[in-house]
Amino acid sequence: MKISLAIIVKNEEKYIERCLQSVSGLVDEIVAVDTGSTDNTVPLIKGMKNVKLYHFEWCDDFSLARNFSIEKTTGDYVLVLDADEYIVNGTRIEMESIMAKDIIGRIQINSRFKKDNQEHHSKSYVSRFFPRDVRYKGAIHEQLDSERPRINTNFIVSHDGYFETNKSERNIPLLQKALERSPMDGYYLFQLGKELRISKQYEEAFSFLKKSYELTNNKAAYYSELVVELINSGKECGKAEILLVINQNEDILGNVSDFHFAKGMFYLDYCLNYPNQAQQYIRSIESSFLSCLKLNQHDPIEFVQGTSSYLAMYNLGIYYEVTGYINEAMDYYAWSSEYGYLLAKRRLQELIRDNKRTH
Numbered sequence: 089m090k091i092s093l094a095i096i097v098k099n100e101e102k103y104i105e106r107c108l109q110s111v112s113g114l115v116d117e118i119v120a121v122d123t124g125s126t127d128n129t130v131p132l133i134k135g136m137k138n139v140k141l142y143h144f145e146w147c148d149d150f151s152l153a154r155n156f157s158i159e160k161t162t163g164d165y166v167l168v169l170d171a172d173e174y175i176v177n178g179t180r181i182e183m184e185s186i187m188a189k190d191i192i193g194r195i196q197i198n199s200r201f202k203k204d205n206q207e208h209h210s211k212s213y214v215s216r217f218f219p220r221d222v223r224y225k226g227a228i229h230e231q232l233d234s235e236r237p238r239i240n241t242n243f244i245v246s247h248d249g250y251f252e253t254n255k256s257e258r259n260i261p262l263l264q265k266a267l268e269r270s271p272m273d274g275y276y277l278f279q280l281g282k283e284l285r286i287s288k289q290y291e292e293a294f295s296f297l298k299k300s301y302e303l304t305n306n307k308a309a310y311y312s313e314l315v316v317e318l319i320n321s322g323k324e325c326g327k328a329e330i331l332l333v334i335n336q337n338e339d340i341l342g343n344v345s346d347f348h349f350a351k352g353m354f355y356l357d358y359c360l361n362y363p364n365q366a367q368q369y370i371r372s373i374e375s376s377f378l379s380c381l382k383l384n385q386h387d388p389i390e391f392v393q394g395t396s397s398y399l400a401m402y403n404l405g406i407y408y409e410v411t412g413y414i415n416e417a418m419d420y421y422a423w424s425s426e427y428g429y430l431l432a433k434r435r436l437q438e439l440i441r442d443n444k445r446t447h
Contacts, residue, residue: 089187091180092117092163092220096144096153100171101128103249108136110174114183115167121157129171148262151224161220168216172249173197182242186217192236193217195243206431209393213240228262229279256287274304278314285317290324297321301333312344313391319350323357330354345380345388345396352376352403370411377404398427405432414439 093115097104108118118139122130123146133141144156158166165187169175178195186193194213201208215232225233249255263280270276281297284290297318304311315337322330334351341347355373359366380400388396401424409417418439424432 089165089184090117090163091115091165091167091183091187092119092161093167093169094119094121094154094157094161095169095171096121096123096150096157097125097129097133097171098123098146099125099127099129101132103172103174104129104132105136107169107171107174108139110176111167111169114175114178114180115163117161117163119157119160121153121160123153148265149227151226151230154224154230158220158223163220166218166220166222169245170247170249173245173247176244176246178241178243183217186239186241190219190236192219192222192232192234192238193241193243194238195241195245197245197247199247210391211393212391217241217243226275227266228259229275231275256283259283260287272303274300274308275310277303278310278317281321282317285321285324290321294318294321294325294327306340312341312347312389315341316344316346316350316391319347319354323350323354326357326361328358328362331358343383343386343388344390345383345400346391348376348379348383349392349395349400349403352380352400356403356407373407374404377401377407394427394429398424398429398432401427402429402432405435409439
């Protein structure tokens with residue numbers, strides 16, 4: 089059976105060669121569709137062997153462009169990548185196994201991003217390997233329109249296109265247009281809220297995320313991330329109603345480390361903003377981060393790398409330091425720094441220096 093790579097590109101001269109080289113030995117055909125590049129992307133692709141290049145006039149609709157690229161393929165199955173992604177793990181044998189079952193393969197996308205001048209890594213599983221008769225729907229953050237069973241694969245893809253890059257200026261208008269057509273679409277509301285939060289438009293983000301939460305069933309694929317985004321947005325806006333959201337999801341999201349981490353961060357801010365209620369919630373800070381570490385022993389769902397380990401340890405260090413338990417704080421800073429987390433290492437060194445001065 090034949091496997092095709094379908095990729096859409098625009099101004100990807102920095103990444104395109106790396107991406108296409110990563111599929112060597114995995115696919116039989118590469119179809120690249122340019123949507124209006126003005127840099128060196130097209131000449132680079134033309135210089136590559138066995139790459140079929142097509143052009144598509146951009147019309148603010150990712151699904152139309154994706155589907156055009158699929159229609160140009162001739163394989164039995166299609167693998168979809170973005171130009172700023174590249175495969176770091178995966179085998180042809182596994183791909184053929186999925187093809188034999190006529191199912192859809194979900195690949196692990198590992199993304200780098202920066203927040204508050206710190207580098208972080210996130211992980212998600214996305215449906216990217218599917219029979220050629222499947223098509224996309226949705227103008228942006230497009231999804232496969234298929235009822236076929238989906239399975240997580242051992243494929244790992246690295247993604248760094250969002251590192252020190254803000255694509256919200258492109259995405260927000262497209263999502264707003266999509267919501268004009270479908271104002272009650274919980275998924276688009278979630279994605280717009282997420283993009284607005286990235287752009288630090290916190291009040292607007294909270295409004296869209298809250299509406300999405302009210303419309304979304306807890307079985308939806310994006311529900312866990314929606315709740316985490318809502319809690320984080322509520323923290324940034326000082327919304328006490330997040331206490332109810334947390335309570336509603338304790339059982340539903342018990343295995344999601346990002347949920348417990350977001351809780352801990354929310355309680356921390358809440359106690360600072362509402363000191364008259366701090367006594368009621370201050371222990372919830374500790375218990376939330378300890379829940380993260382407990383999950384680390386049981387293969388948790390983790391979106392942002394470190395929420396079940398070094399990030400939780402670092403914030404426990406902060407909690408114990410603020411509450412006067414310096415030895416405990418130093419322990420958690422030390423454990424966090426063992427993962428290579430620089431903030432923990434720096435704070436531990438500062439505490440060690442302070443202790444030497446006082447003794």
